[in-house]
Amino acid sequence: MLNYKRYKRNPVLNFPERTWPDKQIEKAPIWCSVDLRDGNQALIEPMNVDEKMEMFDLLLRLGFKEIEIGFPAASQIEYDFLRKLVAENKIPDDVKVQVLTQCRQELVDRTFEAIQGIKNVVVHIYNSTSTLQRDVVFNKSQDEIIDIAIAGTRMVKEHLADFDGNVQLEYSPESFTGTEVDFALRICTAVQKEWDHATDAPIIFNLPATVEMNTPNVYADQIEWMSTHFEDRDNIILSVHPHNDRGTGVAITELALLAGADRVEGTLLGNGERTGNVDILTVAYNMFSQGINPELEIEDVKEIVEIYERCCKMHVDMRHPYAGKLVFTAFSGSHQDAINKGVHAMQERGNEYWEVPYLPIDPADIGRKYEPVVRINSQSGKGGVAFVMDTVYGYKLPKKMQREFADVIQYISEQEGGEVEPQKMMEAFKKEYFENKMPFELVFVDIDDNMANDETHVSLDFKYNGKAIHSEADGNGPIDAVKLAVKQCVPQVDFSVLDYSEHSLGKGSGAKAAAYIEMRDNRSGNITFGVGVSSNITRASIRGMFSAMNRLAKKAKDYV
Secondary structure, eight states: OOOOGGGOOOOOOOOOOOOGGOOOOOSOOOOEEIIIIIIIIIIIOOOHHHHHHHHHHHHHTTTEEEEEEETTOOOOOOOHHHHHHHTOOOSTTTTTEEEEESOOHHHHHHHHHHHHTOEEEEEEEEEOOOOOHIIIOOOOOHHHHHHHHHHHHHHHHHHHOOEEEOOEEEEESGGGGSSSSHHHHHHHHHHHHSSSSSSSSSSSEEEESSSOOOOOHHHHHHHHHHHOOOTTTEEEEEEEBBOOTOOOHHHHHHHHHEEEEEEEEEBBOOOOOOOOOOOOHHHHHHHHHOOOOOOOOSHHHHHHHHHHHHHHHHOOOOTTOOOHHHHHHHHHHHHHHHHHHHHHHHHHHHHHHHHHHTTOOOOOGGGGTTTTOOBBSSOOOOOHHHHHHHHHTTOOOOOHHHHHHHHHHHHHHEEEEEEBOOHHHHHHHHHHHHHSSEEEEEEEEEEETTTTEEEEEEEEEEEEEEEEEEEEESSSSHHHHHHHHHHHHHHOOEEEEEEEEEEEEEESSTTTEEEEEEEEHHHHHEEEEEEESSSSSHHHHHHHHHHHHHHHHHHHHHHO
């Protein structure tokens, strides 16, 4: 049995004045990518310079205006990478490069050496403030911890006169979630007073969930408490840096935004220490799904994943929100049927808004194709098979035919195991409805409509069990005339046409027509469908009849 008594509950904040539960996210925050720092330090094999450059270029294309590139004072590789960005003029004027440093003189000096020549820089200083770290790591009092933060702030100020760019200060009370909020406020206020508007840019106070320690509502309370107690709040950017230890990184980020956060630091796809940083893409796509502009260029999630996996040597799980290969995929028959009906209903009604069951967004909006949205295995149903045949190949199977063909596909899946790919599904469709030429094979047909008496004359050449037959007949339409022409030469055939439908395969003058014939064998009572395709709709319907007759013959086995 788990020894749960070894663990104690983390305290919650008594904050009945909270207002965040009644709010909604209205706009995107300031996004800051920490892929090149927090993300990179968490990799088994950190990125080399070329990989960092590719990741930096991706972040620029995605629209990030704030990018933390690393800890140049503590890493020669990160120092060299930053200098390479400067030397090659890779940093756009409207992008802020963020650098991290501890509050130590030699590190701050080295940091300013590294950032020379950059127009806009966020200098990010931090020190640990949590109760546990003060006790077991640093063995320092609250006042001594505050002195460290003040000293670091003063070091940054002293470099401003000799720096030729714009500096914005960011301060993080690290392990904020384990810090008493009144102490977090004290140390931030001390930093704020020491900085005292040293530049025109608002100071950034970054309140990191360095370790998730409680439910998301507790973090939201902490953020709102800080937001409402800060002095000179209008000149503060309240930033959050969530991790994902409890698996609720996205949730705490969204609640923090409700609670007053202005800025989010995170990584693409959640790469980071331990269980990772907050996944910025998921938060942004969540906003997008609610009709909010995420203010990032994230229309091609496939490209993002490809670059991420190549640079980070990390694999994106198939069920990862939005980015995983299977997240827009349904295997369940009931899900497939609902998706199929939802897509058709939306098309028929001309809906302004996307409303399809089980698909919160249109996969095409983020660069995903429809083909993998519904995938077929032994758990699938008629709706899924119909959806694939329609969206991939353009065949709009009649409702009653969907079950017939779904049974064919399910049998294949059960016999062979695993998934039936669209290509294999189409091969089965052709085999079932087009390729069977026994016992009937259509050779030639000529149709003559007599407008005077509203009759159709058909001249028909076909084979029955390999024997060539010519027959002519008059009927009240092409289908009726062909039926009579066949029956008078093969009297044992007795069938009725129950239903007929057709549609165009594609668009334009060169498009072919697909015809579906539902037919019953009057002797056995068997019912089946036939399918015909031709550039001529009448010829397509007659081919559909022969398809259905062969399928009935295969079932009956007594007039072959």
